[in-house]
Amino acid sequence: MKPILVLLFPLVYSIVASAQTDTKGMPSTTKIYNEEGKVQMTIFYNPSCQCKIYSEFFGDGKLLAKRVFKLVDGKEVVDGEDITYFHDGSIQAYKKWKDALPDGRFYFNHEDGRLEHEEFYDGKYKTGTWKYFDAFGRLVREQIYEPRTTLWNSKKDNATVKYYQNGAVVKTDKVKGTTLSGSNATTPSPAVITTLDGASLFRLKCKACHDPESPSYGPAVKSFQKKRKEAWLYQWVRNADELVAAGDKDALALYQQWNNKKHPSQTKLTDEQIKAILSYLKTQ
Ligand code: HEC
Structure with a gap:
């Protein structure tokens, strides 16, 4: 039997906190409802992997986001896939974490399924060539990271930026200590609704x-x-x-x-x- 906790308070933070005590034994699902009485989030606890899966939903019940946290000494650490969806079920943002660090390639799509941009991580560093595309699928920018110099969550990038127009480089910038756009891969917090x-x-x-x-x-x-x-x-x-x-x-x-x-x-x-x-x- 899965005990289903039905909670109707609008105070999401306190609900999530109360769900955190339930970390051993049986699998369980906590449901969080919005003011209209619709499920806004479910938290599934799986004792066999000592992990929690957070799923968030659009107002009409479609899946908005899903991410996995593992429990380390009772604390939730983001570890595994972290996906945000468009309303039609296609992927809007794909991230993957390992022990709370970004793991490999993140990507972000336009609504029509075309790539909007991609990011690469190597342990705790930004790495590789990040490419950005416009709504028409044209390459507009590349951010090329110096190996192992820009921390994954740093706003101070150390990179070469190439700007493109009609397939040709129109400008190249070397940046150091500058904030470039991109996700900066903020760690998803399990206690924050990320609608x-x-x-x-x-x-x-x-x-x-x-x-x-x-x-x-x-x-x-x-x-x-x-x-x-x-x-x-x-x-x-x-x-x-x-x-x-x-x-x-x-x-x-x-x-x-x-x-x-x-x-x-x-x-x-x-x-x-x-x-x-x-x-x-x-x-x-
Ligand atoms: C593919 C390009 C494109 C995208 C994407 C786009 N717009 Fe526009 N937008 C335009 C253009 C071009 C105009 C000028 C009128 C025209 O010819 O469509 C405009 C005009 C507007 C105006 C009128 C501005 C005024 O002076 O009153 C608003 C408001 C606006 N857009 C909002 C948005 C919002 C909000 C989004 C995102 C949901 C968006 N646009 C996405 C190209 C775009």
């Missing part, structure tokens, strides 16, 4: 075309029109073509101004995710 936040969503879905400061494929975030209504923004992000087709004059003006570039529709984003992105944009 995608606005900043990460923006990085994954929008940043390829919207630089914070300067115009790129699309307008710079700082020059986004502040006067747009919330409802309009939802619709724009979800399906701008529809707005244009309906003759919305703001949408038409934008398309005209930007040479009729189609705005990518994001039909897979949930309302909560769009809300998170829009709140993030307000802070920019």
Whole structure:
């Protein structure tokens, strides 16, 4: 028999803490519910491997993330696969850990399944050539790490950065002690719900075309029109073509101004995710 703990408090942290006492003997599953009474996370304890598997779910019950922790002297240490999924079940981020250190290749995909970027780790160091691709699959940047000089969780990178345009290097930088973008492989904490936040969503879905400061494929975030209504923004992000087709004059003006570039529709984003992105944009 698996004892199922049904807990209904909104205080997730205290629930996770209370689940930690149950570390010997029988397998068990702890379920954590959100305010709407839906399962937000399950924690499966397997005594045979002395490990815990944390699974997080989207609002509609689909799997959002799954990661494994092993228990060392009663403490949870991240060890094993750590995967975040898109709503359609495809992989958004793949990480693997060994004794709380990143292990080998991490990769991050665009929603259409194309590679967004990849990272490599050697023990406690960043290593190899990290490649970054835009929403169209074009190589935009390489970060080449000097062997065994940049710690895996350091924000001070020691690398050569090559920028590409149309398949050719347009700029090469040697960086030392500079923060380069990338995940910095933050250790997942079992006690923190990692539902995608606005900043990460923006990085994954929008940043390829919207630089914070300067115009790129699309307008710079700082020059986004502040006067747009919330409802309009939802619709724009979800399906701008529809707005244009309906003759919305703001949408038409934008398309005209930007040479009729189609705005990518994001039909897979949930309302909560769009809300998170829009709140993030307000802070920019
Ligand atoms: C493939 C490139 C691309 C991606 C990805 C993209 N955009 Fe855009 N965005 C554009 C372009 C180009 C425009 C200018 C209008 C046009 O032609 O579509 C634009 C315009 C906008 C505007 C209107 C700005 C204003 O002045 O009112 C908003 C808001 C916006 N995008 C938000 C987003 C958000 C949020 C995301 C991510 C969910 C996103 N975009 C992803 C290319 C993109």
